Every structure is written in C-alpha cells, then in structure tokens.
Amino acid sequence: MTRSVSLLGSTGSIGTQALEVIARHRDSFEVVALAAGGSHPELVIEQARAFGPRLVALASDAAFAEVRDALPGVEVLAGPDAVVAAAGIGADVVLNGVTGSVGLRPTLAALAAGSTLALANKESLVAGGPLVNRSRVRDDQIVPVDSEHSALAQALRSGTKGEVRRLVVTASGGAFRGRTRRELESVTYADALKHPTWDMGPVVTVNSASLVNKALEVIEAHLLFDIPAERIDVVVHPQSVIHSMVEFVDGSTIAQASPPDMRLPIALGLSWPSRLDGVATPPDWTQAHTWTFEPLDEHVFPAIRVARQALAASELHPAVFNAANEECVAAFAVRDLSFLGITDTVRRVVEAYEGADASSVEAVEAAETWARARARELISNVG
Template sequence: MKNLVILGSTGSIGRNTLEVIEPFPQDFRVWGLSGHSNIELLEAQTLKFNPEFVTVTDEKSYQVLKGKVPGSKLLFGIEGLKEMVSQADADMVINGLVGSVGLFPSLTAIENGKTLALANKEVLVMAGELVTQKAQEKKAQILPIDSEHSGIFQCLFSGKKEEVKNLFLTASGGPFLNRDKKDFDEIKVSDALAHPTWKMGKKITVDSATLMNKTLEIIEAHWLFNMAPEKIKVVIHPQSIVHSLVEFIDGSIIAQMGATDMKLPIQYALFYPERKVASSNGFNLSSVKTLTFQEPDTEKFPAVKLGYQALKLKGTAPAVLNAANEVAVNCFLEEKIPFSRICPIVEEVLSSHSVISAPSLDDILKADLWGREKTLTLIKN
C-alpha cells in the first residue's frame, strides 16, 4: 500500500486524484492533504479520507479549520507543506499545486527520497536543473502527471534515447485558435476560461488560451527527458485526442491517445510501472472521426517562442518567464489588463532580465521576485 500526500487536494488535480484512488482502498492510503482557501471542501476531504496531516496555506482559512479536523495534525504554510512531505511514512507526493508555491515542497520531497508525481510544471520551469540534479543524487523518481508529458513518458519506451528524433507536444489551440488577432483586445475573462476540450483550473486554462502552457511544457520536457530544445516541437491538434508523439530516427512516430480526462495520466503515475483497469469510462476509438495537426501560428500566439528563448538564455531566465506570466495572468483574471497584453508583458520582462547563468536556489528565488515586481511595474505604468 502506498501512502500518498496530495498537494492541492481541493484543486483540479487533487480532486481527480482522490476520485482515482477511491476504488482502490487496498492500494492507497491518503496520508496528507493540502489546500488554500477552499476550506469547506478540504474539511470534507479530511473527514472522508482521515489523513494524518492537513496543511493550509492561507492564514485565515487555517484559523477557520482549527478544531474541525481533530483526527489530523493541522499544519500551516510552506513550512507545513515541507513538514508534511518529509514524513517517513509518506511514499509518494502528488504535486497538484499551481505556480511557484510548489517548488519548496517538491524539493523537500526529493530531498527525502520520495516519488514525486508532478503536475505543477512551474517547478521544473523555475528550477529544472536543480530539481533534476537533486532527484538523481537522492535517487528520487519524478513521474509526470501533465497529459502531454505522461504521453511522451509512455511513448519513449518504444526506443532508446539516442534513437529519438523529436518529441511533439500537442496543443488544442485553445478557444481562440480561429479568432482574428485584431479581436484579442475584446476577449473577456469568461471567454478565456471556456476551453473547448479540457476542464482545468483558471490559471492553466488562460495559459492554454495564450499557448503559454506549451511554453512552460517545452521547458518542462527539456528537464524531464533531458532532451535538447530543438528536438521538442509543438503541434496544434484541436481534437485533443493525441496527447503527445515521439518521432524516432527510422521515421516511426509513436502517439499516445486517450480521452480528455486527467484521471488517465494521474492513474498511470500512481500505479507506475503497472497498469490497472480504469474506474472512468475509457475511450471509444470509433467515435473519433478526424484527427488534424497544424503548425502553431507564432505571430498570433507568440508565447510559443518564449520557451525556446528562455532555454537559450538558460539560468534564471525560465524563472523570470514563469513569474511574469503568473502575475500577468492573475492581472488579466482580475480584469486589470486585456488578454492581448499578457504575452507582450511577459516578453518585455524576459528581455529586460540580466540572466544569472549558474544560479543557486537563492538566485532563482530572487529572480522570481524580480520578475513579479518588474511585471507589476509595467502593468501599473
């Protein structure tokens, strides 16, 4: 039986993870849960799964939850997350957090030799070299939960690394694939959150609309699979049936297909290296009438180019890219900037950053803070 710590249990990844494991009580025990401000749901999850530890990262919510979960040890903040994932009895940490907040608990989990099932792509975007080096040193396994990276992970078993020609990350193109760029100023928050194929959290849904999620995934794939940036491609696939592809040097292309349901990559990571019968509805291949692929329009969606730019700059550049995007997306969601300003702001912040080429963790955190402050300054002005 695996003892699981689920970071972000009230979010999309966390809720799906709990749904995946519920039919398998003989295989998994919920050892720890964490949430931010959705206290009603976190309380309900705690009472249902009876974890040893619960961590709340919002102070007001932490005070509200005190005394309501007597069967679990209640912890607070980043330090609480770190304490929870470092517990000796915890076997696997599922990081479903959003943004840079997931970096410290991920590093702590790796430091303690835990298996890290990672959906929080910003961890590898910010500190990919540090994280992967630490994982090698501690012999801690990182398993991808992102559907695209899970697909690549599965496809790579078809050959050796030196036989790989290209990795392909698919993108639906988001809700604005066929909208004229001149109309981007008119996009409302509700428009950007109406993803055509996936149900996700707000931040990643906006990233899908700008294609910034592919930018982050390019960087994530580079570190997860130790693959040169020029071998990592993005292809628009509106049906979202093929999650990723691997092209080998002999011309063969292996694709991973499945329903647009995050439960599939979550279950694959939880049971890896085994497979189990899925509790969800599966996939009806005969229902697929058309599969189409096209190159991304980088003039319309310039975010795609920024991932390659950040990897070329190396060092602290990806952390600044991520920080600027987090702030810009949040400001868009708060209706402080138009949708059309997100990518230009991120690009301007990245271009003005003085890169530290071999950063320490402290350097990365300072670059992250600089990127946030610079972005807010640009937005205010």
C-alpha cells in the first residue's frame, strides 16, 4: 500500500535524505506536501517538480512569489502558519525534520490530524513533551527518527516494558572527545563543526560537540518510552555503529548496529513497523571490527547532568534548557560566547527558572521567551 507523506524541512539534511529514500521506493510513498524555511527556493522548486506534491509551504514569505510562479497548479503557502498547514494536511506520515522548537506547532498539528509522526525534530518533544504526549490519539502515533531513539524502539520490541532495566544511549563523543576543560577553553565554532562520523546541520553538530545533543536525547527517550531519567544512561561509542541499547532485567542487552547513515532511521520512520529493502549497507561481518565504549566525562561535558536537573524540576524546564541552548549556540557561532560558556550559561538559566506546567503551546512559548531573554542577558554580561 502506498503511504502519503508530508515532509517538513525538505531542504535540510533530514529532508533531502528522506527524499533520497522515497525516490528509491516510489511505489511505497506519495509526497503530498513539502515544507521548508524558504532560504533555498531553487531547491524547493526542484523537489516539487520531482515529487509532485499538491502543497508547498514556506516558513518565510521572502521567496513566495518565486516559488508560486515556478509551480503552477501547486498550492503554495507562506508565513508562520504555512508549515503547520502542511503538517495538518492529513497525510499517512508526517516527517518532521524542522530544526528547533519551532517544530512544536507542526508536531501538534500532525498528531491532531491523526497522522503517524516520524519525529526527527527532537526539540518539539523536549520543549513540549507532556503537551505532545497528551495530544496523541493513539499510543503508537510517534515513530522516532533520531538514530538513537530508532535503535531503542527497535530493541524494545524484544521484551515488555516491565522487563526493561535501563536504556543505554550511545554518543560518538563529538568533535572534542577526550579533551579536558582546559583544552576546550579556546576551541572555535569551526572546530566544533568537525564531527568525526556524522554529516549533520551546524546546530546539531555543535550540540554534539557539547553533548547537549545527547542531553536532549535523554529527555526525549524519557518522554518517548516512559522510562525514568535515572534509568537512562549515556555511554561514549566513537565508531557510531551501535546506536543504542536496551538492558533487560535478566541481564541480556539488545543492541542495534548499522552504519552511521541517517537514511536507515528515516526509512524506518516512513515505513514503521515494516522495513524497506536496501536502505543502508550493513557491516561486513567477514572483516575484523573493533568497537569501543567509554564512560562519559560529566566534568568536562556536564550537559546531561543539567538535562536531568531540568527534567526533575518541572514540565517546562526542558523547554527552558533547549531555548537557552539555542541562544548560546548562536552566540558561540559569532564569538560572543566561548564553547564552555554554552553549557555553563544553560545551567544558570535552568537554575534561575521558577517552573510551571506545560498546559498549552502559549505556556511553552512563554517559557522559551523567558529563557532566551535570560540567556542573552547572561551572554551580554560575559562579553
């Protein structure tokens, strides 16, 4: 059966790889909507001509006329509500590959429409997790697309929830694995973008270097799988072949292994619970391999400790954590904040927030607005 797909963030890393998967399995999927920020109108036009959606949505209206005129017969929307409209179109699957907490409203729209949500936008779950979970119309409506959470979802099929002892999320260690805090004092934005195994967008790559990305994944794993944060561990695995593990009460551990290729979790997000043929090349088991695992140095990389603190504080503290980090990464990119200042500032913002319940999108957005303002204040004082 052909599944209809609405793809949010079509010009980003997740979106372009998703279209590669769909192009190789055209009989399995029909793209009905594409949504993008709008900064690459020529790519959106190319994608729309190749896949024939009936709706194209642009978050910015700057390129609206250019895209509209290039795509006669296609409905083109622009503005802050355009991506939400694409999410709520009623597709069988909505792949949310938007970057940042702006993905929250599209996430909620997809859930409200009854679509299966293939979720690559971890920030929307981190920022509005309780709100997102309350919006599900069925328990299996969210399929994670992060490689780690996709691995956990696969491994969790090996037992019941009551048989799970803990989740083990693996981390590559990012660009600065093995460095001391002193060695990190002078690293640059360009240094942080040199990820050893993954090819990702700049924000995610910096988050990987600071281990904030892994901190967000701990929050996300707690919300997705309803496992207490204290039973979610992080281990450094530089080869990025084991994407995560589930340890069961009898002492067995189920691990998911595959190359560091995002097309595999993307494909699973689109086709779950079925698998598509030939998405990635498996490890060559006729050759010798060495896979190593190292404990996380939380003194050098304290982001995960701060994330656990946020989870324990209130429903909205994770939103504060994420929004403050986005401001700090932006400041780091223009040299207004040091690399070590990212997590240190996020911690100070989290500790200053008084907390509240995630009762509405407006409540989440108010917490984020406060966090961004507080982070900017702290950054300016550092400067």
